[in-house]
Amino acid sequence: MTNIPVIETNDLNKSYGQVAAVRALSLSINPHQITAFLGLNGAGKSTTIRMLLGMIRPSSGTGKVLGHRIDDANESVCLRRKVAYVSENKQLYDYMTVEQIIRFTRPFYPDWSLDRERRLLKAYELPLKRRIKSLSKGMRTKLALLLALARKAELLILDEPSEGLDPIGIELMLESLVAQNSEGTTVFFSSHQIPEVERIADHVCLLHQGSLVLDASLDDMRQSYRQIDLVFPSLPNESDVRVAGVESIRASGRQMSVVVSRNAEMLIERAHDLHASSVEVSPIGLREIFLQTVRGS
Amino acid sequence: MLWYKAWLETRSRFLIALVGSVALCSRMVVIFLRNGAPSQLSQVLHATHETLAAVWLLAVTLIMMGGLLREKAAGSSWFTLSLPVSRLRLMSVRIGMGLMEAILLAILPWIAMLFAAKVADKTHFISQASIHVFLLLGGGVLFLAASFLISSFVEGEYTAPIVSCGAIIMLAYLLSDDKWRPYSPWAFMLGSEYFHWRTAQFVGPISWIHIGVFVAIAALMTLVSIKLIQRRDF
Numbered sequence: 001m002t003n004i005p006v007i008e009t010n011d012l013n014k015s016y017g018q019v020a021a022v023r024a025l026s027l028s029i030n031p032h033q034i035t036a037f038l039g040l041n042g043a044g045k046s047t048t049i050r051m052l053l054g055m056i057r058p059s060s061g062t063g064k065v066l067g068h069r070i071d072d073a074n075e076s077v078c079l080r081r082k083v084a085y086v087s088e089n090k091q092l093y094d095y096m097t098v099e100q101i102i103r104f105t106r107p108f109y110p111d112w113s114l115d116r117e118r119r120l121l122k123a124y125e126l127p128l129k130r131r132i133k134s135l136s137k138g139m140r141t142k143l144a145l146l147l148a149l150a151r152k153a154e155l156l157i158l159d160e161p162s163e164g165l166d167p168i169g170i171e172l173m174l175e176s177l178v179a180q181n182s183e184g185t186t187v188f189f190s191s192h193q194i195p196e197v198e199r200i201a202d203h204v205c206l207l208h209q210g211s212l213v214l215d216a217s218l219d220d221m222r223q224s225y226r227q228i229d230l231v232f233p234s235l236p237n238e239s240d241v242r243v244a245g246v247e248s249i250r251a252s253g254r255q256m257s258v259v260v261s262r263n264a265e266m267l268i269e270r271a272h273d274l275h276a277s278s279v280e281v282s283p284i285g286l287r288e289i290f291l292q293t294v295r296g297s
Numbered sequence: 298m299l300w301y302k303a304w305l306e307t308r309s310r311f312l313i314a315l316v317g318s319v320a321l322c323s324r325m326v327v328i329f330l331r332n333g334a335p336s337q338l339s340q341v342l343h344a345t346h347e348t349l350a351a352v353w354l355l356a357v358t359l360i361m362m363g364g365l366l367r368e369k370a371a372g373s374s375w376f377t378l379s380l381p382v383s384r385l386r387l388m389s390v391r392i393g394m395g396l397m398e399a400i401l402l403a404i405l406p407w408i409a410m411l412f413a414a415k416v417a418d419k420t421h422f423i424s425q426a427s428i429h430v431f432l433l434l435g436g437g438v439l440f441l442a443a444s445f446l447i448s449s450f451v452e453g454e455y456t457a458p459i460v461s462c463g464a465i466i467m468l469a470y471l472l473s474d475d476k477w478r479p480y481s482p483w484a485f486m487l488g489s490e491y492f493h494w495r496t497a498q499f500v501g502p503i504s505w506i507h508i509g510v511f512v513a514i515a516a517l518m519t520l521v522s523i524k525l526i527q528r529r530d531f
Contacts, residue, residue: 050530050531053378053379054378055375055378055379055530055531056530056531057528057530073383073384073527074383077381077382077383078381080379080380080381081381083379085375085379087375087376087379089372089375091371091372091373091375091376092373092376093302093305093306093373093376094371094373095305095306095309096302096305100305103301104298104301104302105298105380107298108298108380108381108382109381144376147376
C-alpha cells in the first residue's frame with residue numbers, strides 16, 4: 001500500500017480581484033482514507049475542489065492529484081479519468097433521460113461497473129425513462145451519485161453530497177461511500193453535516209476564510225481535544241493562558257473557555273498558577289471543535 | 298459519445314428549424330408557381346432562397362446557442378468539465394455538429410424546393426441549386442462563427458442568442474449600404490450579386506477571395522472562442 005498523497009497542494013491561492021477565495025493552502029490527503037473537508041459557506045471549499053479538477057486555474061501555487069499537475073490541461077484530462085466527482089450543484093443535462101445520461105457517461109470510464117450501476121439503480125429507485133428535467137432535487141442528487149459511484153475510481157471527490165437527500169438517501173449514500181472506501185477508493189468530501197463526518201471520516205480538514213485551520217485525524221482529535229472551562233477571581237490576559245496547543249479562547253465575565261488540541265495538563269497547571277477558582281475539563285465533539293476553531297480564528 | 302450529447306442538445310432546435318424551413322420553402326415555391334409570378338422557375342427559386350437564407354440565419358443562431366457558458370448558467374457545466382475530455386474536444390464536437398446541421402439546413406430545404414417544382418412539372422438545373430447552397434454556406438460560415446464566438450463570452454441561458462441576433466441585425470444594417478454591399482456576407486449568401494434576374498441565370502465567376510476572407514475571419518473567430526473557453530474559470 002503506497003502512502004504517496006492522492007491530493008497534494010503547496011501554497012495554493014485563488015483570488016477574484018481583491019477577494020482571496022483560497023489562501024496559501026497546503027493540503028496533503030493520504031490514500032485509502034475518508035477525508036472530510038469542512039468549512040462555513042464561502043470558506044473556499046468548492047473553489048479548492050474545482051481547482052483540483054482543473055475547472056478553475058489557481059492564481060498561484062501548485063497542486064497534484066494522483067500525481068497529475070492540476071494546472072496542466074493535458075494532465076487534468078488524465079486525472080479526471082481516475083477521479084469521480086459530484087458537485088455541490090447536482091444539475092445534469094435537462095434534455096436527457098436517466099437512461100440516456102447513464103449511456104452517455106459509461107463509455108468515458110473504463111472502470112465503470114455494470115453490476116454497480118444495476119445495484120445503485122435498484123437502491124436509488126431511479127426511473128430510467130424519465131427526463132432529468134422532471135426529477136426531484138433528491139432524485140437528481142441520487143443520479144449524480146450513481147454516475148460517480150458506478151465506477152471504481154481511485155479518488156472520489158464529493159461536494160456536499162447529502163444536500164437534497166432524505167434520511168434514507170443519506171444513509172444509502174454513506175453506506176456506499178464506506179463500501180467504496182473499503183475497496184480502496186480514497187474519499188474526499190465536503191460537508192456541513194457534522195454527524196455524517198463523525199460517522200464515516202478518518203481525517204478532517206477545516207477551511208476558514210480560504211485558509212486551512214485544522215488538519216487532523218478524527219481519532220487524534222477525539223483523544224487529544226479538550227474543552228477547559230476556567231473561572232478566575234479576575235480575568236487574566238489571554239496571552240497568560242495561551243500555551244502551545246491552545247486552539248481557541250473565549251472569555252466572558254470571569255470565565256474563560258479554552259479549546260486545546262494538546263498540552264491540557266500544562267494549561268491546567270497555568271490556570272492554577274493564575275489562581276483559577278474552578279477548572280473543568282471535558283471531552284469535545286467535532287461540532288464544538290468546528291465552532292470553536294472557526295470562532296477562534 | 299460527445300456527438301450523441303451534441304445531437305440530443307440541439308436536435309429539437311434543429312428539427313423544428315428543418316421542418317419549418319422545408320415546409321415554408323416548398324409552400325412558397327408552390328404558391329409562386331400557382332400565381333405565375335415570377336414567371337421563370339429560376340426566379341421563383343431565387344426569391345425563395347432569399348427567405349431560406351433569413352430562416353437559416355435565425356436557425357443557425359439558435360443552434361449555436363449552447364456550450365459551456367450556457368451549461369454554466371443552467372448549472373450542468375460541472376458534469377461536462379468532470380469528463381475526461383479536453384475543452385478543445387468539447388468545443389470541436391460542438392462546432393462539428395453545428396456545421397453539419399447548418400449544411401443540412403441549407404441542402405434539405407433546397408431539395409424540398411426542387412421536389413415541389415418537380416411535382417408542378419418544372420425542372421431546374423442542379424448546378425444552379427448547388428451554387429445557391431454554396432453561396433449560402435460561404436457567407437453563412439461567418440455568422441455561424443460569430444454565434445459561436447458570442448456564446449463563448451456572453452453568459453446566461455438566453456442572452457447569447459439574443460445578443461447574436463442583435464449583432465447579426467446590426468451587421469446586416471451596417472452592410473446594407475451600396476458602398477459596403479460587395480463585402481457583405483449577407484448579400485453573398487443571397488447571391489444577388491451574381492444572379493441576373495432578367496435572364497434568371499448566374500453570371501460571372503464567384504469570388505473565391507470573398508469566400509476565402511469569410512472563412513479566414515470565421516476561423517479566427519473560432520480560434521478566439523476556443524482560447525476564451527480554455528482560459529475561463531468554471
